Amino acid sequence: MKNILLCVLLAGTSPVLAQQNDLIRFVNPMVGTARMGHTYPGATVPFGMVQLSPDTDTIPYAVNGKYNPEVYRYCAGYQYNDPTLVGFSHTHFSGTGHSDLGDILLMPTQGALQLNPGTADKPQSGYRSAFQHRNEQASPNYYSVLLDDHRIKAELTTSTRVGFHRYSFEDAGDGHIILDLIHGIYPYENKSVWTFMRMENDSLLTGYRQTNGWARTRTQYFAITFSKPVKSYGYRNFAPKEVYKGFWGKFDQYNNFPEMAGSQLRAWFDFDVKAGESIQVKVALSPVSTAGAVANLRAEIPHWDFEQVKAAGQALWQQELQKIQVEMLTEADKTNFYTALYHACLTPTVYADVDGRYRGIDQNIHQADGFTHYTTFSLWDTYRALHPWLNLMQPQRNADMVRSMLAHYDQSAHKMLPVWSHHANENWCMIGYHSVSVIADAAIKGNTGFDAHAALNACVATARHRSYDGLGYYIDLGYVPEDKNGSSVSKTLEYAYDDWCIAQLAKKLGEKAVYLEFSQRAGNYRNVWDAGTGYMRPRLSNGAFRKDFDVLSTHGQGFIEGNAWNYSLYVPHEPDTLIKMMGGRSAFVRHLDSLFSMPLPDHHFAGTEDISRDGIIGNYVHGNEPSHHVAYLYPFAGAPHRTQALVRQIIDSMYRPTPDGLGGNDDCGQMSAWYLFSSLGFYPVAPGSDQYVLGSPLVKSALISFPNGNKLEISAKNQGKGRVYVKTVRLNGQLLKGHLISHDQLTAGGKLEFELSAKPVK
């Protein structure tokens, strides 16, 4: 009966589905690994705790005490054009513009033991190795590379909490596995605060490393097991000063001594290897303890079958990818699509042991009861499209992410929701309190997987935290004064939007006083509007606008990662008012057109962060987030055809299926989520509302399987190059009026039909 039922079900689905049982091949993890994409090519499972990936260099954060701008290229550890790699570490951010992690670097070597990485121009000077891209393979949950200098093939795969290495030695001889616990991303002299390791038996090592970096007080616990007994092992402490040895001096504690500790350690593990022999290594992580890491190891991979782990992880990926079955014009588009879908399934990451215990921001151990605890909330980026995307496609995970944010709030000494948090730390990066957007968006769209009333309280407490980043001034004056707190216009605009989100949530929950308070605050964007220049403009505490004002410059002008041109369009919650302020619909359209067509002088571009030169169109900066909604503002001014054309232009120019295919940092999937929405034909301009603005789909067709069981088939009649304009949109046969479609309309499923045309339909 079951088999018959299955056949019937398959027969009843779209023909697309049956073809696409190997969507993994359309994912290219190399996309974004060159230049500023800051993605990593290594192995991971969806939202996995382990991101096991090659690092091509260890670039110091500072040289002679001065910030070293080169470090920025290594936010994800890997730069595609590097000729060598230093090893494989277990934690990586995907697409960030600042960084941390790179924990527990393993590197297999052969021949003389070398404990320093050496330099890229002389790989023989250290344990690193040259490698060739032709000997490298990257796909979901599998990465392999031939290490030329050591003639070792390294293969990587993972489960959620365990990295699995297979090192195949071409030659017989002295095999070493180097464990570099100084190595890390964004490292500097004192980053490794303390390291503790124990050889528990002849093949199991446990330990932890504590770092002071972007995460100020971070501890990564681990358990490492080798597939054959270690012949001999040892470590060296590379700390410049290690005064106190005590009575440990009576031992040779650096060789085959089972307890190792110090601030800057590199260890090695020796094996006699035969030609062609594979040595396998499993590395489990834990945020809790080494005991937690051992438990994760035993629970997730209680065997040595590499292929089984690889297949299990790839099945998880297939499961994620097949939620959207697309037909596209080209293979390249399909790769772009599924790679974007892949990148939008990496972050936030699971941050708890198999038993649900995790380290909170208070550094105490907590139990996640009834939810999966996540970390890495790059909220200034991801509230815009990634979390709305997750709320659409992964509402359960998104609810658990909200619960993780609420746990952060409960455990925070500041009693604030996360701003930018990772690994039991708030790193305070960027501005705003965009957790409230994620929370309100989820609640407004009917996500009931968390306590909305508790969430509102957390939002309100966060938004009333006077000592946070100019917020006291904002509350008192209605804007952040630039003379008191920099990036004041960006902060004012983003606080106002966040406040609107809180108001929407309060309204839904019937909390009238809160609704009124925050609706009032939501209008604060007006307080930085300078009608004289027609831009949002920094204001001083005396009420005057600041005199010195360059509308093209990014730095020191009251903005952050954006200039006045871009940020002046940041009123996602009240575009109609913005249009009025800007002189009405026609003027607004002309203004937007100028944005997309004006030349951006080189000296202004140089000041733009985190993007490549091709990450901009005119003065529109897609590589940074503040403009992500801008192309979708035209419909509010009656010019949806401009959105349709521009969205397709942005997709074409900013997303390519090549290592250098991303025009800017992927930012934990935000850039990819923009692509996913846009290629399907809609975008959440104002998360916190249940509306999406219609654009122009890139897909020929897409079959979306929502977790509620409903399926939405999107089709684009006349899809083709140049045919970017939307003639009609029909939902289940009914013509859609206006430029919006609601969350409920989408998730109810059915057919969403776009009819495209080569010419604008006005």
Add this chain to the structure above:
Amino acid sequence: MKNILLCVLLAGTSPVLAQQNDLIRFVNPMVGTARMGHTYPGATVPFGMVQLSPDTDTIPYAVNGKYNPEVYRYCAGYQYNDPTLVGFSHTHFSGTGHSDLGDILLMPTQGALQLNPGTADKPQSGYRSAFQHRNEQASPNYYSVLLDDHRIKAELTTSTRVGFHRYSFEDAGDGHIILDLIHGIYPYENKSVWTFMRMENDSLLTGYRQTNGWARTRTQYFAITFSKPVKSYGYRNFAPKEVYKGFWGKFDQYNNFPEMAGSQLRAWFDFDVKAGESIQVKVALSPVSTAGAVANLRAEIPHWDFEQVKAAGQALWQQELQKIQVEMLTEADKTNFYTALYHACLTPTVYADVDGRYRGIDQNIHQADGFTHYTTFSLWDTYRALHPWLNLMQPQRNADMVRSMLAHYDQSAHKMLPVWSHHANENWCMIGYHSVSVIADAAIKGNTGFDAHAALNACVATARHRSYDGLGYYIDLGYVPEDKNGSSVSKTLEYAYDDWCIAQLAKKLGEKAVYLEFSQRAGNYRNVWDAGTGYMRPRLSNGAFRKDFDVLSTHGQGFIEGNAWNYSLYVPHEPDTLIKMMGGRSAFVRHLDSLFSMPLPDHHFAGTEDISRDGIIGNYVHGNEPSHHVAYLYPFAGAPHRTQALVRQIIDSMYRPTPDGLGGNDDCGQMSAWYLFSSLGFYPVAPGSDQYVLGSPLVKSALISFPNGNKLEISAKNQGKGRVYVKTVRLNGQLLKGHLISHDQLTAGGKLEFELSAKPVK
């Protein structure tokens, strides 16, 4: 009925009992605080986790990278002759000869805020203060002092896990409480590895400090609560380099910012104080987490009644002290006795939260199921008399201490029992594996509070650990060769004794093979006996004795904390064989007499560690442990009268009720336990046997209440100055033959009557 019963019971007991309901007044915690006693005068409860005591200076461990011998004087933080003190810290060893701890120093000040301790010659240069002993009071669980510079009376008391401070300000004004987290005992530049603190609300601070010292990887968690809201607070990081600030820079994180972190922090807490106002502070410790510290705080002292806490702790002391009710010749003797009893109830210390959770040596959190977990095992010292004393008077605690050692074994990467362990660390200080003595002694004497078979396995594994401190050579050669491993004679002798202990335990458990193996090893002391010189002497790996040999020197001669004269007498388990080797009874007595009468040249004394000049008698070094059994060897050679005289001489000269009253380090109570046994008239020459050697009691009478409910009344007829010789000993009226009394004889209770005389009875 109850009251009547009580009266009857009281009426039935010795008249001594009724008088002694305030034994606390006979305890003087100042004893041993001058010179080398290395005791601390502060407040603690029996075996308490918190030892809250004043530290008179912060002496660097090294100056310009070179060990600073001055640091040694501050093993317990306090030196009686110092004119100033720097504050009150919460963890102290009692009587050690190396050190650590001194965690969480608080100091109340008034006036301008000073964050450096300043110097003793200019107390105004820092937060420290001058003080006078006349304004100081020290008694069990209560310490108070007037801080002259700040006109603040500081009072301290404790519960097991919480320190309670009462600071009474004479003057109105700006009150500060300094929290110095750089301060510590045996500090050096890098000792503070990391510190993390959170202001949880207006009066609760939580945090932890991690150190690298004698304990290599140690974390002390705490929770501090103030009796009134903090007006303002802040911290400074005194680390020479603190490169990474990240995005925290957007805040003023040094003032009223609730999350503080860095490697070397000092914080302050400000209060407006009125004249005469008291500010109270409770500081809870935890080895587990800040949440554990908060739970300990709430469970143990959920109120602000200082007097109640003081009284509760003093009641615990009275309970311990009244277990032995003594009559003595002088008030000074009585103070010596109860102070020794006090010092023998300090260590090991509880090391677990109120819920039984503790940090193991693997740095994981474990649950102590069915026992109290202890730490601070100074085993090279304490196996001799302190643990036998605890086994006699506190068998339940001693069993829990054994269980704590077995937990250490289970959790150790080395799979070894503790050598010298504290605070979840093995510090490897001194030699031997004397855990096995403590375990065997407990088991042989019928202590069934632990799994003896598991304990035997742990003992055997420890004793077979070839890579430990010359043990592989010892196993192969029957001795430790001096050319391979220093202090080789001391190690050989102590290993042999330890092996005998293992054999005794194996015999009791019927493990014949183990018994035979370790009985064989127990004879290894013969392998370092040089019949030619008549001394134990270092041997080389080629079998020859080392040529260069100075029998009076302590260093580099194959011994540790003892010279050949003393160590040659170290065969506590087979004194009869030793006597034979040394030429028979008469020759042995003459040899011992020489030891106690020969002059020790100054240049040899200078090489003797850890003792004052008055810590020796002739060449007998009471201030160090290896000779502690030596005065009790005479009876084996038929000269018990020499023991009787010498024991009284040692008591008289080495124990005085004054700050400088101890002739050497009290060593976690070992010196005090020697006193307790000796003053009662017996001593455990060979722990691991159930026999005590009889001496000559100092008490006039003593009523010992054993935990089994039995009472032993010891009396000394004719007790008096000069009447040190024992004429007869009667147990329950029966004349005791020979020089031994068994554990069962003692603990069965009854009457033990010594008849003393001014003349030796041969």
